[in-house]
Amino acid sequence: MAELPNTQETLTPDTFLRGLWEENPVFVMLLGMCPVLAVTSTTMNALAMGLATTFVLVCSSLLVSLLRNWIPKQVRIASYIVIIATFVTIVDYSIQAISLELYAALGAFIQLIVANCVILGRAEAYASKQRLTTTFVNSLGMGAGFTLALLALGTVREILGNGTILGIHLFSPDFQPWVVMILPPGGFFVLGAWLLLFNWLRLRKERKQAEQIGVTAHAR
């Protein structure tokens, strides 16, 4: 993981891409596990939850960045929480206005976005120190990374546990769904499998880099 930025970061593609891969909130930082495990039983829920979290993350990071020179450090956490809670309430009403069925499916996890450590973590470690533009791009990247991770879990769990994707049946009616996959244990299984894949990819990359260095050193 990159060191926490203490100085102003210049805007580079990496500002966005870090959230997708190198510092992915779910697969690398393991933050916000509660919604990751709880609402990823279907692709649709995962997508809605990811988008809702991204909205709260981007809006609250922007406001924190805007007010960063104005918030005394003694009251910063209280200020961040009030800002985050405001946007969560806005999302809560908006989802009810969009679809009550979706609202019922996501249940208490909409309100629980307040307690998602990805958001408070971004506010404290990044938005409170960085300019508006870099904050916007970085939080958008983090939100996209979170959404992708949720989708990765949701899609696999819906296909295995229900035989559908976005409600469309993939298999013949004889397909016996693997119900455990849409139950809580399935969340742990699929998350474990994805973490295994990500760690394996990372280790392979590191090994290749080490070999590369070895080869160049030998050639010299």
Add this chain to the structure above:
Amino acid sequence: MEAQNQSRPAAATPTWAMLRTLGGIALLSGLLVALVYQVTLPIIAENQRVLTEKAVFRVLPQASLKRDFVLTKQGGLAPVGEGVDGEHVYGGYDAAGNLVGVAFTGVAVGYAGPIRVMFAYDPECRCLNGSKVLSSNETPGFGDKLDFDPEFLKNFEALDARLDAEGRALANPIVTVKHGTKNQPWEIDGISGATISSKAMGRAANAAAQRAVPAIERDLAWLKQQH
């Protein structure tokens, strides 16, 4: 300017600065939430209405018109209006204006929290003849059979809900019995593997019918005129 802020000495923050910050943020937050609440309130109310309507037409498929009524404290029905509150029941009428059935909701605690179900009552056969789960957290693959299992749904094709001689309660309370042991028209054949959920369904049906059916039967003649 940015650099100055970074290297600012850790002087004591004046109290008014903290008050100003927290007060300002709280004010901004309140304004935003109130604004969004005002904007979404009518949309959410409309969504709720559409959802109820969909459920009513699902349990009363012959109906093309829905009218809302309230169960009054006197044990009868009254049209929904200002100053009338109580449990809602929904009358379904066909295109010719004939009453085809009355829908009402029942709640009971299942395996994972409350199950809310809408039931349809047919005054012709004096029976419940339709159900639709409105909300439940039952285990997928087991509890959701309440709404999809064709064998279980057969229970609600003509579930006896006849009133007793006084017309104040059901002659035979609706109960869920063990799978395969149903032999009375007011019994619900349980689902093996989802015993708790199917028993909750029986309690919800019984509680709802005990409240709504006496009122419906009392005001049936009036109800038929309300299309």
